[in-house]
Amino acid sequence: xxxxxxSPRHEVTEMGQEVTLRCKPxxxxxxxFWYRQTMMRGLELLIYFNNNVPIxxxxxxxxxxxxxxPNASFSTLKIQPxxxxxxxxxxxxSSFGVSSNEQYFGPGTRLTVT
Amino acid sequence: ILNVEQSPxxxxxxxxxxxxxxxxxxxxxxxALHWYRWETAKSPEAxxxxxxxxxxxxxxxxxxxxxTKEGYSYLYIKGSQPEDSATYLCASYNNNDMRFGAGTRLTVKx
Numbered sequence: 001x002x003x004x005x006x007s008p009r010h011e012v013t014e015m016g017q018e019v020t021l022r023c024k025p026x027x028x029x030x031x032x033f034w035y036r037q038t039m040m041r042g043l044e045l046l047i048y049f050n051n052n053v054p055i056x057x058x059x060x061x062x063x064x065x066x067x068x069x070p071n072a073s074f075s076t077l078k079i080q081p082x083x084x085x086x087x088x089x090x091x092x093x094s095s096f097g098v099s100s101n102e103q104y105f106g107p108g109t110r111l112t113v114t
Numbered sequence: 115i116l117n118v119e120q121s122p123x124x125x126x127x128x129x130x131x132x133x134x135x136x137x138x139x140x141x142x143x144x145x146a147l148h149w150y151r152w153e154t155a156k157s158p159e160a161x162x163x164x165x166x167x168x169x170x171x172x173x174x175x176x177x178x179x180x181x182t183k184e185g186y187s188y189l190y191i192k193g194s195q196p197e198d199s200a201t202y203l204c205a206s207y208n209n210n211d212m213r214f215g216a217g218t219r220l221t222v223k224x
Contacts, residue, residue: 043158043203043214056210091157099146099207102160 004106006092012112018080021109024073025094033103034067034077035091043091049075050098082113118206120215127194128223134190135218137204141185145207149178149189152201152217161189161202194222 005024013019025032033048047057052069060067064083069075079086089110093103119138127133139147146165150158162171167182175192191198201217 042216045212045214093158098210099212100163100165102148102163103158104160105157107157 004092004094004104006090006106006109008109009107010110010112012114013082014114015083016081017113018078019082019086019111019113021077021090021092021111023075023077023092023106025075025092026104027073029094029096029104030072031095031098031103032069032075033093033095034075035093035105036061037089037091037108046077048098055098079111082111084113087111087113118204118213118215120202120204120218122218123216124219124221126221126223129194129196131194131222132190132192133194133220134188135202135220137187137189137206137215139185139187139204139206139213139215140208141182143209144182144185145209147180147182147187147207148205149187150203150205152203154200158203189218191220194220196222196224198222 007022030051034046035043036046037043046059047067048055049069065079067077089108091108092106095101095103121136148163149161151161152158162178164180169180171178177190180187199222201219203214203217205212205214
């Protein structure tokens with residue numbers, strides 16, 4: 001398996017634009033996680049899915065953020081409208097089971113909102 | 115859920131030294147404790163997953179222990195090498211809530 005795949009790797013956009021980040025988890029994993037990493041707040045869990053169903057989205061900062069998982073092999077994190085404070089590295093991770101097995105992280109998407 | 119705390123925040127050691135650092139986590143409704151190794155410009159890589167009080171795990175020169183009753187885990191590195199330089203993150207699962215610590219940044223000088 002190629003591991004968790006994220007695209008794009010880098011995204012630069014202007015404030016107010018819509019941004020969509022994509023993730024392909026490892027085949028067979030039943031949990032998918034979206035994280036945001038910033039210097040100030042470290043690594044934060046935004047949302048996670050089990051079998052394509054969102055389980056906990058309490059980490060999603062506000063209504064501008066939304067995530068979907070239409071099938072077992074694809075998930076998106078959308079920010080609309082984007083703001084400069086959304087600039088961060090966004091990681092996707094997948095695992096088999098939520099707590100008793102390690103998560104495998106994707107390479108991340110570095111988002112810059114100007 | 116209370117925060118997950120890691121100490122020290124950063125650590126500089128000489129090649130060959132052994133070192134250890136701490137992760138403190140809430141002991142109530144505990145499910146699991148994860149350790150990750152995170153090199154600069156890369157993504158976190160899983161080291162250990164521990165669930166039971168008294169668990170000890172080892173991978174090469176790196177080992178970890180778990181005390182769920184008092185809510186702490188130690189990560190040990192024996193004979194540190196420059197390639198061990200990274201940020202070591204722990205994450206605690208409590209009652210379906212997962213929190214990461216801020217990490218311990220380890221620098222091993224040749």
